[in-house]
Amino acid sequence: MSGSPAGVVIVGAGLGGIRVAESLRSNAYSGPITMIGAEAHPPYDRPPLSKSVLQGKDDRVDLKPAEFFAESSIELRAGERVSAVSPDEHTITIEKIDDPAHSETLRYDTLVLATGLHPRPLPGAEAVAGVHVLRTIDDALTLRGEIEGATRAVVVGAGFIGCEVAASLNQRGLEVTLVEPAPAPLAAALGTEIGALVARLHTARGVKVLTGVGVDGLVTDDARVTAVRLADGTVVDADIVVVGIGSTPVVDYLDGSGIEMAPRETGGGIACDEHGATSAPDVYALGDVANWRTETGGTRRVEHWTHTVEQSTEVAHRIAQTDAMIPAAPPYFWSDQYELKIQVLGRPEAGDDVHIVDDDGTKFLAYYSRDGFLTAVVGAGKVGPVMKTRPKLLTRTPISEVLG
Numbered sequence: 183m184s185g186s187p188a189g190v191v192i193v194g195a196g197l198g199g200i201r202v203a204e205s206l207r208s209n210a211y212s213g214p215i216t217m218i219g220a221e222a223h224p225p226y227d228r229p230p231l232s233k234s235v236l237q238g239k240d241d242r243v244d245l246k247p248a249e250f251f252a253e254s255s256i257e258l259r260a261g262e263r264v265s266a267v268s269p270d271e272h273t274i275t276i277e278k279i280d281d282p283a284h285s286e287t288l289r290y291d292t293l294v295l296a297t298g299l300h301p302r303p304l305p306g307a308e309a310v311a312g313v314h315v316l317r318t319i320d321d322a323l324t325l326r327g328e329i330e331g332a333t334r335a336v337v338v339g340a341g342f343i344g345c346e347v348a349a350s351l352n353q354r355g356l357e358v359t360l361v362e363p364a365p366a367p368l369a370a371a372l373g374t375e376i377g378a379l380v381a382r383l384h385t386a387r388g389v390k391v392l393t394g395v396g397v398d399g400l401v402t403d404d405a406r407v408t409a410v411r412l413a414d415g416t417v418v419d420a421d422i423v424v425v426g427i428g429s430t431p432v433v434d435y436l437d438g439s440g441i442e443m444a445p446r447e448t449g450g451g452i453a454c455d456e457h458g459a460t461s462a463p464d465v466y467a468l469g470d471v472a473n474w475r476t477e478t479g480g481t482r483r484v485e486h487w488t489h490t491v492e493q494s495t496e497v498a499h500r501i502a503q504t505d506a507m508i509p510a511a512p513p514y515f516w517s518d519q520y521e522l523k524i525q526v527l528g529r530p531e532a533g534d535d536v537h538i539v540d541d542d543g544t545k546f547l548a549y550y551s552r553d554g555f556l557t558a559v560v561g562a563g564k565v566g567p568v569m570k571t572r573p574k575l576l577t578r579t580p581i582s583e584v585l586g
Contacts, residue, residue: 194296195219198469205498232346269462295467299429312407332421340367344426363396444473449483468493486515512575528558551581
C-alpha cells in the first residue's frame with residue numbers, strides 16, 4: 183500500500199510508536215511516516231529505567247540505533263508536542279517544547295496516538311527538592327545523580343514501579359522504606375496473599391515495608407525534603423523520596439477534538455474498538471493511553487510492555503491493510519526485583535482464589551482461579567513453570583486439572 187503525501191503520523195515516540203512504524207515498513211507500507219515525541223531523546227525502553235539505569239549499569243536504552251530512522255525513511259521529530267488534533271481536517275498542531283510560541287500544522291492520512299502516561303505527583307510535593315517521580319530517562323538519571331549523596335530513601339507506593347525502585351535503591355546501598363496504604367505490596371494487581379510474599383522478599387534484604395498507612399505530608403528544610411510524615415503520625419527520615427502512586431493517560435491535547443474518551447471506571451484513556459480504532463475516522467490509539475474493547479465486549483486499558491507490542495502489530499496491519507497473523511496469547515508482564523523475575527501470565531483479579539503450590543521462602547509459584555477455572559499464574563524465580571501454563575490459559579481449564 184502506498185500512502186498519499188501526508189502519510190501516517192504517530193504521536194508518541196515510545197515503544198508503541200516505534201513498533202507501529204517498524205511494523206508498517208515490514209508490511210510494505212511505503213508512504214511517509216512521521217513520529218512526534220515530546221522528549222528530546224530517540225525512542226527508548228522504559229522498563230530498564232527503574233532497574234539497570236537506576237543501578238548505574240546503563241545510560242542509554244534506545245530501542246533502535248540512530249541509523250534506523252534514515253534507513254527506514256521514518257522522520258523522527260523529537261522535542262515536539264502535539265497541542266491540538268482536528269479530525270475533520272485531518273490535521274494536528276505541533277509546538278516545540280523549547281519554543282511553545284512556534285507552532286505548525288501538519289496533515290495526516292492516518293493518525294496513531296501513543297502518548298502514554300503522566301505519573302501522578304504527591305500532592306504538595308511538586309516543588310520540593312529531593313522528591314522524584316520515575317517515568318522518563320531524564321527522571322531516572324536525575325534520581326541516580328542524587329543517590330551518591332544520600333543514605334535514606336522513602337518510596338511512596340508499592341506497585342510494580344515502587345517495588346522495583348525500592349529494590350534498586352537497596353542494591354545501591356541506601357536504607358529504604360517502602361510505604362503503601364494497601365495491606366500489602368502489589369495488592370491491587372496480585373492480591374494480598376502474593377503481596378505478602380513480595381513484602382517478604384524486600385524485608386529479607388533490609389527494606390522496611392510499611393503497609394496499611396498513607397502519607398500525610400513532607401517535612402522540609404529550605405524547600406528540600408528531610409522526612410516523610412505518615413498518616414499515623416510516624417515520621418520517616420529521608421534524603422530522597424520517590425513517588426509511585428499511579429499515572430494518568432496523556433490526553434489533554436485531545437480537548438475539543440471530539441475523540442471519545444473511555445469512562446474513568448474502566449481506566450479512562452482514549453476509547454477504541456477491538457482493533458485500536460477511535461471514534462474519529464483514520465485515528466488509532468494504542469499502548470498505555472488506549473482503552474481497547476475486549477473480545478467479551480468490555481473495555482480495558484492495560485499498562486504492560488507486551489500488550490503495547492501486540493496492539494502495535496494489530497494497528498500496523500490495519501493501516502497497511504494486510505492480514506494480521508497475531509497468535510493468541512494470554513496477557514503477560516514481568517517485574518525484575520533483586521535477582522528474581524516476578525512473572526504474571528493471565529488475568530488475576532481481586533476476589534480470585536489463590537493457590538500457592540510452591541514456596542521455598544524466596545521463590546514461589548501460585549495459580550489463580552475464578553468459579554473453578556484457571557485465570558492466571560504468578561511466579562517469582564519460576565520462569566519455566568509459569569510459561570508452561572500458557573496453553574492452559576488459552577482454554578477454559580478447570581483449576582483441579584492444574585493442581586492435579
